[in-house]
Amino acid sequence: MTAILEARAVTKRFGVDGPPAVDGLDLAVAPGAGVGIVGESGSGKSTLARMLAGVLPPTSGEIAVGGRPWTAVDRRDQLRRRVQMIFQDPYGALNPWLSARDAVAEVIRFWDRPTRAEARERASQLLADMGLTADAMGRRPRGLSGGQCQRVGIARALACAPDVLIADEPTSALDVSVQAQILNLLVALREERGLAIVLISHDLAVVRHLTEDAAVMYAGRIVERAPTHEMFRSPAHPYTRLLVGSIPGMSGGEARTAHDPGVADHPCRFAPRCPRRADDCIAVRSHDPHLPGGRWAECVHPHLPAAAPVQRTQTQHGGRT
Amino acid sequence: MTVALRTRLDRGRRRGASLWWGTGVLSAVVLLCVLAPLLSPHGPNEIVAVPFSAPSAEYPFGTDALGRDVFVRVWVGGRLDLVIAAIVVGVSLAVGTVVGIVSGATPRRWLDALLMRFVDALVAFPFVILVLALIVVVGRTRSFWFLPPGAPAIVIASLLVNWSIYARLARAETMSLRGSDHVAAGRMLGYPQSRIVGRHLLPGVVRITASYAVADVVIVVIATASLAFLGTGVQAPTAEWGSIMYEGRAVLGTSWWITTFPGLVLAVTGLAVTLIADALLKVER
Amino acid sequence: MTGPLLDVRHLSVEVAGRRVLHDVSIAVDVGGSLGIVGETGSGKSMTCRAALGLLGRIGGAVVAGTATFAGRELTALSRDGWRAIRGRQIGFVPQTSMSSLDPVMRIGRQIEETVRVLDPGADARARSLELLEAVELPRADRIVRRHPHELSGGMRQRVMIALALAGRPRLLIADEVTTALDVTVQRTILELLGNLRRQLDMALVLVTHDLAVVESSCETMAVLYAGATVEAGPAGTLCTAPSHPYTRALIAAQPLLTDGGPLASIPGAPPEAGTPHDGCAFAPRCSHADGLCLGGTLALEPVSAGHVVACRRVREVVR
Numbered sequence: 001m002t003a004i005l006e007a008r009a010v011t012k013r014f015g016v017d018g019p020p021a022v023d024g025l026d027l028a029v030a031p032g033a034g035v036g037i038v039g040e041s042g043s044g045k046s047t048l049a050r051m052l053a054g055v056l057p058p059t060s061g062e063i064a065v066g067g068r069p070w071t072a073v074d075r076r077d078q079l080r081r082r083v084q085m086i087f088q089d090p091y092g093a094l095n096p097w098l099s100a101r102d103a104v105a106e107v108i109r110f111w112d113r114p115t116r117a118e119a120r121e122r123a124s125q126l127l128a129d130m131g132l133t134a135d136a137m138g139r140r141p142r143g144l145s146g147g148q149c150q151r152v153g154i155a156r157a158l159a160c161a162p163d164v165l166i167a168d169e170p171t172s173a174l175d176v177s178v179q180a181q182i183l184n185l186l187v188a189l190r191e192e193r194g195l196a197i198v199l200i201s202h203d204l205a206v207v208r209h210l211t212e213d214a215a216v217m218y219a220g221r222i223v224e225r226a227p228t229h230e231m232f233r234s235p236a237h238p239y240t241r242l243l244v245g246s247i248p249g250m251s252g253g254e255a256r257t258a259h260d261p262g263v264a265d266h267p268c269r270f271a272p273r274c275p276r277r278a279d280d281c282i283a284v285r286s287h288d289p290h291l292p293g294g295r296w297a298e299c300v301h302p303h304l305p306a307a308a309p310v311q312r313t314q315t316q317h318g319g320r321t
Numbered sequence: 322m323t324v325a326l327r328t329r330l331d332r333g334r335r336r337g338a339s340l341w342w343g344t345g346v347l348s349a350v351v352l353l354c355v356l357a358p359l360l361s362p363h364g365p366n367e368i369v370a371v372p373f374s375a376p377s378a379e380y381p382f383g384t385d386a387l388g389r390d391v392f393v394r395v396w397v398g399g400r401l402d403l404v405i406a407a408i409v410v411g412v413s414l415a416v417g418t419v420v421g422i423v424s425g426a427t428p429r430r431w432l433d434a435l436l437m438r439f440v441d442a443l444v445a446f447p448f449v450i451l452v453l454a455l456i457v458v459v460g461r462t463r464s465f466w467f468l469p470p471g472a473p474a475i476v477i478a479s480l481l482v483n484w485s486i487y488a489r490l491a492r493a494e495t496m497s498l499r500g501s502d503h504v505a506a507g508r509m510l511g512y513p514q515s516r517i518v519g520r521h522l523l524p525g526v527v528r529i530t531a532s533y534a535v536a537d538v539v540i541v542v543i544a545t546a547s548l549a550f551l552g553t554g555v556q557a558p559t560a561e562w563g564s565i566m567y568e569g570r571a572v573l574g575t576s577w578w579i580t581t582f583p584g585l586v587l588a589v590t591g592l593a594v595t596l597i598a599d600a601l602l603k604v605e606r
Numbered sequence: 607m608t609g610p611l612l613d614v615r616h617l618s619v620e621v622a623g624r625r626v627l628h629d630v631s632i633a634v635d636v637g638g639s640l641g642i643v644g645e646t647g648s649g650k651s652m653t654c655r656a657a658l659g660l661l662g663r664i665g666g667a668v669v670a671g672t673a674t675f676a677g678r679e680l681t682a683l684s685r686d687g688w689r690a691i692r693g694r695q696i697g698f699v700p701q702t703s704m705s706s707l708d709p710v711m712r713i714g715r716q717i718e719e720t721v722r723v724l725d726p727g728a729d730a731r732a733r734s735l736e737l738l739e740a741v742e743l744p745r746a747d748r749i750v751r752r753h754p755h756e757l758s759g760g761m762r763q764r765v766m767i768a769l770a771l772a773g774r775p776r777l778l779i780a781d782e783v784t785t786a787l788d789v790t791v792q793r794t795i796l797e798l799l800g801n802l803r804r805q806l807d808m809a810l811v812l813v814t815h816d817l818a819v820v821e822s823s824c825e826t827m828a829v830l831y832a833g834a835t836v837e838a839g840p841a842g843t844l845c846t847a848p849s850h851p852y853t854r855a856l857i858a859a860q861p862l863l864t865d866g867g868p869l870a871s872i873p874g875a876p877p878e879a880g881t882p883h884d885g886c887a888f889a890p891r892c893s894h895a896d897g898l899c900l901g902g903t904l905a906l907e908p909v910s911a912g913h914v915v916a917c918r919r920v921r922e923v924v925r
């Protein structure tokens with residue numbers, strides 16, 4: 001199956017000094033696939049998402065959508081609407097001067113050219129599906145709660161009937177109950193319409209729920225790729241291990257050392273914090289990332305999948321009913 | 322929240338009152354400019370009484386050196402001042418905002434550079450010299466449409482210089498909005514540049530330039546009046562706040578009313594407009 | 607001093623004629639920590655705004671109830687009174703923190719300006735670098751030269767936390783501070799806040815929807831539903847043995863790493879804040895509801911030491 005969205009060796013550099021925000025990264029999203037991206041804050045996830053959505057041009061490399069590079073896609077091309085993104089900042093992504101309903105209706109009118117009344121009708125319906133009340137729909141972002149704004153952003157993206165949804169922390173402002181509603185909705189869209197999802201989230205439970213494949217980013221690079229459940233069961237890269245071990249309620253994470261993903265001159269950006277670092281780690285970029293069992297990690301001394309899984313302490317929510 | 326923002330919010334609570342006062346006083350001035358001359362039995366250039374009569378019940382602001390009613394002249398003059406301000410500010414606002422947005426939003430660097438170089442040159446140009454030069458060109462006695470002699474030069478000169486300030490403001494705001502997520506979202510949704518500019522940038526930019534425009538009214542009114550006061554602006558016998566004060570300046574010691582009343586009205590108008598501008602500029606972005 | 611540091615009782619707030627809060631009670635002790643949880647739109651952020659006197663800017667006002675801070679009544683405070691409290695006594699990280707930084711000012715200037723006002727004795731430069739390092743921002747010397755849009759979402763959020771800590775407040779109110787942070791940074795920030803609590807005796811109010819965070823970092827917890835407190839008590843008790851049907855449902859809906867299958871959500875939707883209701887607001891969605899739940903107003907009743915619940919059938923529910 002050919003990829004519907006593909007990043008080939010993309011690099012994004014802001015300014016002239018400092019390490020690139022995204023550094024020579026490859027990623028392919030097949031139609032209907034669910035890809036999760038997790039990683040350190042500031043590791044370049046949102047930058048990658050913007051490039052995938054075609055709103056930020058890469059410094060080098062190429063993003064192809066349906067086999068064509070973004071640079072060759074005209075603004076009004078129907079391909080444009082097929083890739084949609086949910087932005088990380090729920091307030092910032094909405095036009096402060098438009099009400100929730102108008103923001104969604106604007107997209108519908110733009111792409112489908114229905115009558116004004118019909119567009120409003122459809123927008124109201126979409127927002128109601130997201131659990132927004134009629135009263136809230138008439139308000140501008142400043143009059144909405146964080147979770148309400150986030151749902152407006154999701155409704156606006158879905159109004160385009162996309163084939164690929166790039167979701168940058170889509171449920172971070174939602175409580176568990178509404179989050180469950182939205183996640184169930186996304187699961188249903190994947191099953192019914194074959195929507196592909198690129199999900200960026202620091203909430204590993206959400207990633208696990210919605211995706212089959214996961215990639216871990218660290219300092220602009222993907223350091224590990226694996227089927228989602230295996231990644232959490234037996235993380236191979238030392239950083240993934242740290243990440244999985246830091247989940248509240250999980251134990252087994254190694255003690256954190258100085259946190260400075262930027263300074264490494266080392267080809268392995270994680271080296272300054274890595275407990276397994278050795279002299280031969282310099283060769284990490286030329287080292288074969290393929291591991292036994294179909295796993296993949298950019299690391300010279302990975303934890304082999306057979307290694308002891310991270311222990312989860314089951315003290316949580318003992319009183320679930 | 323930064324401190325700047327926080328103090329802005331603290332002041333926000335007074336915003337309602339100053340907006341209310343400003344609008345009230347300004348409406349009173351405008352109303353008087355429109356109504357007072359209509360209700361008065363004589364015109365602004367009519368000789369009605371003995372020269373230099375002190376304020377009385379019949380002539381509340383007294384009479385000037387020719388025996389004209391200062392009260393009528395002040396309000397008739399106010400019309401001219403306010404109309405000039407409205408034209409200058411309105412046109413500057415429109416032109417400046419458009420140029421600023423184009424300059425800030427265009428993907429073509431050279432266009433931005435060109436426009437801004439032009440704007441910088443204008444801002445650097447000495448305003449009074451420009452007016453003097455224009456008066457030489459346009460002529461001191463040339464009138465245009467309803468603008469009396471002297472006024473066209475002022476309007477043209479102010480327009481030439483003034484829009485550039487709006488352009489700078491609009492460009493700065495456009496640049497800051499352009500990086501925001503909701504504009505990126507507009508691009509992602511496939512909106513054409515024109516729609517992004519019109520629906521997603523313009524409202525924010527206009528908020529800034531329009532608030533400045535209110536403050537600018539004061540500047541333009543005072544500039545018009547001071548040019549007349551210096552003798553280079555609107556020419557006699559046309560009534561205008563500055564020209565009335567100019568005519569009364571020699572007798573300030575004895576017939577203080579000729580200069581004082583137009584000056585007072587000018588000050589009150591300025592204050593009212595400043596209150597409004599103050600209230601609007603405090604509005605959170 | 608006796609009594610809680612921040613004590614909000616039966617607070618009602620109206621915004622644009624709508625009653626968005628109608629009976630919120632929360633309390634946090636000196637050096638204590640309180641987690642506020644609740645469905646989106648339940649009024650968590652509005653409660654924070656009320657405790658900081660920030661309702662005026664959105665056209666809201668306290669219409670009933672009291673809020674005291676260190677024994678001082680807040681609802682009657684003058685503007686100058688607020689200025690002495692906001693930032694210096696109570697630090698605030700708003701939920702909009704990703705978009706609340708001034709977009710045209712460099713990070714360094716924004717922090718230095720705040721430090722200069724809130725902490726005039728300090729060397730503004732050194733102190734702002736110190737604050738940025740405290741919130742785990744690597745290479746603070748480079749961050750200060752950036753504009754807000756040049757930072758990632760999580761970085762901006764941490765800058766806002768640094769700003770809120772600038773005045774060395776006695777109470778920090780943090781509205782969804784850890785939402786944009788990956789778990790490793792989240793853990794560090796929570797540890798940092800925990801250390802500050804111990805060292806400076808700083809109290810913490812943490813608004814979040816992440817129950818695991820509340821359980822691991824807060825001593826007490828309050829659950830809001832449709833603008834009212836429905837349950838409050840020790841965090842451990844509420845997470846392991848919740849009493850109110852809404853809290854029970856909320857905890858059951860928590861996605862767990864070990865779970866698969868569709869996620870449990872609470873059926874129905876909460877009433878839009880401001881719609882008047884009779885009796886229990888949760889009744890339409892509550893599996894325990896019966897005729898007893900309708901009519902009148904509910905009050906928080908103690909079920910055990912320090913644990914209060916607003917549910918008329920709580921005895922039957924927990925049984």
Ligand SMILES: Nc1ncnc2c1ncn2[C@@H]1O[C@H](COP(=O)(O)OP(=O)(O)OP(=O)(O)O)[C@@H](O)[C@H]1O
Nearest residue numbers: 014021041042043044045046047756757758759760
């Ligand atoms: N417009 C920009 N100009 C300069 N630097 C930028 C810009 N946008 C992002 N960066 C930098 O690029 C790096 C990656 O940022 P990005 O927003 O992609 O991180 P992220 O992985 O999404 O983090 P988070 O989880 O905190 O949202 C950061 O160091 C950030 O400072």
Ligand SMILES: Nc1ncnc2c1ncn2[C@@H]1O[C@H](COP(=O)(O)OP(=O)(O)OP(=O)(O)O)[C@@H](O)[C@H]1O
Nearest residue numbers: 143145146147626646647648649650651652664879
């Ligand atoms: N400026 C405003 N004007 C009118 N209503 C508002 C305003 N701001 C918020 N509201 C409404 O008040 C209610 C409570 O909002 P609040 O922001 O406190 O929710 P929240 O509990 O913080 O939710 P979230 O978890 O989504 O942030 C919501 O129904 C919201 O729509």
Ligand code: SF4
Nearest residue numbers: 268271274281299300
């Ligand atoms: S390559 Fe070496 S330093 Fe880098 S993560 Fe692997 S073990 Fe650690």
Ligand code: SF4
Nearest residue numbers: 886889892899917918
């Ligand atoms: S009072 Fe009744 S409806 Fe309300 S939560 Fe308790 S049992 Fe449910």
Ligand SMILES: [Mg+2]
Nearest residue numbers: 046088758759
């Ligand atoms: Mg991000």
Ligand SMILES: [Mg+2]
Nearest residue numbers: 145146651701
């Ligand atoms: Mg909130």
